[in-house]
Amino acid sequence: MHPAFSVILLTTLIGAAQGLFLALFTAQSYAAFKLLPQPDAHAFYGQGSLLALVLLVAGLGASFFHLGHPERAWRSAAMWRTSWLSREVIVLPAFMGVVFLYGLAHWLNWHPVLTTLPGELPVDPTAILGVAGTLFAFALFICTAMIYACLKFLSEWHSPLTVINYILLGGASGFTLAAAFASVTAPELVSFLAGWAAIITLLGWIGRSASLYRNARLKPKSSLQTAIGIKHPRIVQKTQGFMGGSFNTREFFHGQPVAVLRAVKWFFVLAVFPLPLLLLLSGMQGRTGLLVAAFAVQYAGLLAERWFFFAQANHPQNLYYQSIA
Amino acid sequence: MCPPAQVVTYLMQSIKTPSPSIQEVKNTTCYMCACRCGIRVHLRDGVVRYIDGNPDHPLNKGVICAKGSSGIMKQYSPARLLKPLKRKAGAERGAGDFEEISWDEAFATLAERLGKIRATDPKKFALFTGRDQMQALTGMFARQFGTPNYAAHGGFCSVNMAAGMIYTIGGSFWEFGGPDLDRAKLFVMIGTAEDHHSNPLKIALSKFKRDGGRFISINPVRTGYSAIADEWVPIRPGTDGALLLAIIHEIIATGLYDRDFLVKYSNAGQLINVSETNDEFGFFVRTEVPTEEACYEPQDKLWWDRNTDHAVVTHTAGADPYLLGEFKLQDGTPVKPAFQLLQERVKDYTPEWASQITGIPVEVIRQLAHEMGVTARDQKIELPIAWTDSWGNEHDTVTGNPVAFHAMRGLAAHSNGFQTIRALAILMSLLGTIDRPGGFRHKAPFPRPIPPCARTPNDPRAVQPNHPLDGMVLGWPSDPDDLFVNDDGSPVRLDKAFSWEYPLSVHGLMHNAITNAWRGDPYRIDTLLIFMANMSWNSTMNTAEVRQMLNDKDTEGPNAGEFKIPFLVVCDAFHSEMTAFADLILPDTTYLERHDVMSMLDRPISEFDGPVDSVRIPVVPVSGDCKPFQEVLIEIGTRLKLPAFVTKEGVRKFRDYPDFIINYETEPGSGIGFLAGWRGKGGEKFLRGEPNPNQWEMYAKNNCVFHYELPKSYQYMRNWNKGYLEWSQRNRITRYAEPILIHIYSEVLQRFRSAAQGKGLTRKPPEHLKKRIDTYFDPLPFYYDSLEAQVTDKHKYPLAAVTQRPMAMYHSWDSQNAWLRQIHTHNYLYVNTRTALQQGIADGDWIWVESQWGKVRCMARHSEAVEPGTVWTWNAIGKAAGAWNLTPDANESQKGFLLNHLISEELPGANGRISNSDPITGQAAWYDVRVRIYKVGAGETAVGVQNTSPQFEPMKPYPGMKTRSSILAFLGVKAK
C-alpha cells in the first residue's frame, strides 16, 4: 500500500494521545488506591489532558488531508453498523469529549464525591470520566486497528496482532510521553510512568516482532492464476492497460525499492523499542531531557513503523498492475 | 435480462441527472481508420458528446472500436491546425516558424506557382497523398493538371498484396475481398496484426470461433488476432514464401488439390511452349479464335485433352485436359500444362527445405498442408444456388471448400513479397477457394481482368504543358510496352514507378519521392504537395536523412541558396513532424466537419454480397479557418482552369465539393459519378444514372450508405459467373464480361522476363536491369532471400526487426489522442526472453538496436510471444519531441522510438543505389531490416534522465493553434 502521511500522522498522534490518557488515568487510579502520591491535579491531569487533546486534534486535523471531501466528513458516521472507519469516526470525537471533560474536571478541581465504593474509595466525576475515557481509548484503538485488520485481502493486516500492536505501540508512546511530561509536572510519578512505558514498549517489541515474523512467512492467497483464472505455472503480465500510471498504481504501492523498505524496518525496530528503552531507563530518575528524547525517538520510530506497516501490505489488486508496455 | 423498464430519473437518484440540453444524433461515417464504419454522433448543445456504431450500417452493425470511440478527442485535440500558415521568410524548414495567412493568399500563391509549372513542365509538380481513400479525386486532379507524379501511400503500405493477388486471381484482400468466415471451417491468417476491414473482421472472427471454426495464425509475433488463434505458428519474417511453397509442394504431392476447380477456372491446364530456343518460350500456345482488341485475355489457348489425346481449344465442351505431363504439338513444339510447371517448380521446395528457412518444424508444415487440403476436400459446402458459368454451363449449386486465408503487410512489406503473395493466391486456388463460400470472396468492383484495364501512358509525350495527362496516373501494366518510360528506357515518373526498376509498381513509390527529388534522379521538381502523410517521420524510411533532404539547399549553380525541393506544401489537420517542413500549410478539417465519399471509383466499402458505397456528412461546423482538402483541390483546379472543373468558356463548374460530387460525371452523360446510390433525376437509379440534385439528402436518410445486394446467383464464382459479369458490364463496373481465369502461371511476368532475355518485339530493359528483370519476373512463384538480406552480413545482424500497429492506434493518424495515448504512451522493443538473456539484457533494460544503416536506443521487454530470431515494436508510437502539440517531455518522444531510423529507403545496387523495395512492384521493404541488439554501455546510462535516441530539436506549436490543457474533464458536469 502507499503510505499516506495523513494516515501515518493520524494513527500515531491519536495513539500517543490515547496512551497518554491511559497513563494519566492509570496514575490517578494508583493514587486513588494510595499506591502513588497524589500529583498536582491541575498541572498533571489538567495539562496532561490538554496535551492529549492537542495530539488528538492534530491527528484529526491530519486525517482531513486524507479525504477528498473533508467538508463532507460529517457523513462518515452514518455506517457504524458495518464500517470500522465509521465507528472510529464516532469514537474519536467521543473520546476527545471525555478527555476534554476529564481534563476540565481536574483543571477546575471538581471533585464532588458522587458515591463511595467498598474500601472507602470515593468516586468523583474524574473517576467516572476516567473510566469512560479508558473504555473509549481502548474502543478507539480497536476501531482504528480494525480498519486495517478487517481487510481480509491484506493478510499483513488481517490479524489480531494488528489490534494488539496498535494498543501496545499507542500505549508505549503515550506512557513515554507521560513520563517525559511528568518529569516537568509531577516528578514523583516519573519512575512509575517510565517503568510502565518500558514494560509496554517491551510488550510492543514482542508484539511487533511477532507480526514481523508472521508477515515474513505469509503465503499470498491470491496469485496471477486466481486473478485471471488461468491455470499455468508461468503467467507474466505484459500490459496493465495504460502506461502513465493510474490510481491503481499510485494508491497500492509504496514506490520504493526493497532496500528502502528494509532500511525503514531496521530504523523503526531500533527507534521504537531498544533506544527508547535505554533512554527511559536512564531517564527514570526524572531527567527530562532523556525522557523527551525517548519520546521523540520513539515517535519518530513510530512514524517509520506506520510507514512500513502500510508499505509492507501487499494488496492483491497489485497482481493486475505489474507491467507497462 | 431485461429488468422492467423504469423511468430514468428514478435510477438517477444517486447519480446526477444530466442537465436538460439540446440533444441531437447525426449519422456519418467514421474516419478514425481506413475501416469506415457507420457512426452515430450524439451532440449536446452542438458539442460532440458520444459516438457509437450505427446498428443499421452493413459494415460494423453497431459495433465500434477504440479509435472510433475516441473520435471526440481527435475533434477537440490541441494538435489541430486552425489557420493557413506560411513559413516565415528566412526560417529553416523543420524549425516550425510560421505566420498566419489568409486562404486568399494561400490560393493565390498556389495558383500562381502551379499555373507557371503547368504552362511549362507539369512534371515539376508532384502530389503524393498518405491516404488512399480519396484517390479518385486526388488522382483525377493530378491527371487533369497533367503531371504523372502522383501516388497514394499504397506503394509503401501494401502494394504487394494488391498486385500479387490481383495479377493472380483478379482480386485481393483489403477493400477488394476477404475471407468468408461465415462459412469457413479453417481460417489461416498470415502476418496480420490489424486490418483495414477492422471491425468486420473482428465481428467475423468471433462468430467463426464460436461456430467451432479452427483458426491458425502464422506470424512471428502473437498479438491481436493471433492471440485467439487455436494454433500459433511462429515464423521468421520474410520467409512466408518458403512456407507457402512447401505447403503447395505437399498439397500437390498428396493430391489434395481441387483438380476440377483448377481445370475449369484457372490456366493450370493450358499449354505452355517449353522450347527454350523458341522466341515464344514460356508463353501459352495460342490458336486463332475471333476476339476483339481488349485488355482481357482471349480464350485462345490450348488444353491437351485426355479423351482425344490431342490439343484442343481451352474449355472445349466435353474436353478434359491433362494437368500433368509433357506433350508435343503437331508442329513439334514441346508443351507442358502450367500445372506441370508448377509441380516442377515446387519439387525441391520440400517441408524439410522450408523448415530450415522458416524455423517451423517439418511436421507442422505437413500438418498445415494436410489440414488445409483435407478440410477443403472433405468439408465441401453445397449451396442450392443455380448459376451459369462463362461457357454457358448451368450449375445447380455453388460449391465451397471452406478454407479461408487472410494476409496483410506481414507478407507484403518484404522485397520478396510479390512472389510470396503469388504463392498464397496459388495455394488458395489449388484448394479451390476463390470466390466460393467459406473461402475467399470478392467485393465490388472486383474481380477485374488480369491485369485490370487501367493503363498509364507509355510515352513521355503524354505529359504536355497545359494539358491533362494522356492516360491514367496509376495503372496496371500487362507487358513491357505498357511501361511509362522515356525512349532510352529511363523513368518518366519522379518515383520511377512503371519503369524497368519496378515495372508493376501499381501504387507508385511514395517512399522514394523525396530522395529522388532531392537528388535530381530522375529529375528535380518545383513543388511537392503532400496530403496527410508524415514523410519526415513514421511514413518514411531513413527518417533522419530524409529530414535533412527536405531542408537541404543547393550550394552552387543558378539556384545556389535555394532549397533542393523548392516549394513544399502540406495539407493536414494536425501539427506533425511533416508540417514543420512545409513552406505552406493548408489546415484540413476533421472527418466530423466535412463531406466525403467512399466511392466505387476508389476503394469503396463493398460487401461480399454486392457493392456498397458511403458518404460523410458534416456533423459539426468547421473549426477555425480549416478547409476540407477536397474543397482546396476544387478551388485550385478551378483557378487553374483544369478542364474537369471549368466549362469550355473557363467558367467554374462546381460551387463546392458536395456540388461536384452530385454533378461530376466521368464523361459527359456517362451517368457514372463518385456515388453509385440514388442516381437519376429522382434517385431512382443506381450505379449509373443522371446526377440527382438530392443525392446527399438521400444518403443522409439512409445511414450515409448505399448497399446494393446482388441476386444470390451473382454472389459467387464471379470470375466466371456469366450472369454477374454481364450485370457488371451493363452497369459499367467493367468493360468486358469475359471470364477471369486464375493465373497459376503468370504470362504477364513472363513477358517481362522474355524481354529481359532479348526475345520478342516488345521494349527491352536497359542493360543494367536485364538480370534483375530476368531473375525476379518468374512466371511461377519462387523463394528468394530479401534484397536487404542479400547485402547484409547475417552473422553481424542476426535478428529480423519488424513493427506492428496496435489495434487502438491502427491507421488512427493521431497519437496525440488524449485517450488512446494513455493506452500506448511509448513503445518497447520486444525480444524473446532467451534471445535477450543471451545478450545479458534484462526486462526493461536500455539497449541499442543497430542495423547497418543506423541505430536507436530504446528499452527492451522480454516476451514469450515472439519468434526468437525476431524483435518487434509498435510502430509510430514514438514521436519527435513537441510534435502533435505534445509537451517536449512527453513519453512518446522521451521513451518512444521509431524503428524507421534503422531502415534505408535505398540499397546499394550493382549500378548505383536502388530503392529498398520489391523489384517487381516497388513495395517498400519495411520488414526486411536486420539488426543486432546490445545493452547500452555503463557510462551512457549513468548520467541524467534516460531517453531514447535519436532525439531532435523540440518542436513548438504554430500560430493559431489552441493551447493544450494540463487537465481534461471533458464535457461533463462543470468541474469544481
Place this chain on the structure above:
Amino acid sequence: MTQLALVIDLNVCVGCQACVTSCKEWNTAGSAGPMVDQNPYGADPTGTFFNRVQTFEVGEFPNTETVHFPKSCLHCEDPPCVPVCPTGASYKRKEDGIVLVDYDKCIGCKYCSWACPYGARELDEQQQVMKKCTLCVDRIYDTSMTEDDRKPSCVKACPTSARLFGDIHDPQSAVSIAIRESGGYPLMPEWGTHPANHYLPRRKTRIKIHEDELERADNPLKVDRQLPRPAMNEPTLDDVTTW
C-alpha cells in the same frame, strides 16, 4: 432477485480496447462524468477509466498464449467495498445488484478501494470522489433509447461481442447459459466476494487427421497418371521366388 453482470469471453477478446474508450466516452460525458485526464498531452498521461484491457503471456515459447483480459468492477454479490464505506456512498442496489457510488456522499477516503481485491475502483483526482463502473445504469433503463441501445456502452461497442450482459440469476438468460455451458468462472474465488461478472475461458478447436484419410481413391493425381500402376515388365517377387 436480479443480478446484472457482464460475462467476458476471453476466447474471442482480441484486446482491441474498444470497451475501454467507449466506456470512457459514454461515462465522461454522462452522469458518471466527467472522468478526468491529467497531463493529457504531457508526460505520463493518466486518467480515470472504469475499464481496462490488460495483456498476459501464458507459457513459454513456442507454447505461448497471449491473453487479453478486460477488467472492470465485477459487481460482487457480496461486495467487500460496500460495508466498509463510512458514509454509505458505496451501495449495492437491491433491484439489480449493481454496485454504485453516490458521488454526493463520497468523502474520498479511498477505504472502499482498499477493500476491493480487484482494483476496480478509481479515485477521480479532480472530483476527489471514488468512481467505478456503473454498468451504464444511465443507459440500461433509459426508455428513450431503443431496446438494443439499452446496454452498457462497452457491450455495445465490443466488435467481437466478447462482452455479454444480463441477469446471472435468471437461469435462462444468455449470460447464465454462457457461464453454465462454456465454463464461466469468477476471479479470485478465494475471497468469497462472489463476483457477478464472470469470465469464459479459451476454448480450442483441433482437427484430427488420420493417416489413411490422406490417401484416397479420388486422388486427382491418378487422373494425370501420376499414381500409375507399375508397368508389366517391372521386376516383382514372381520373378525370383517359386514357393
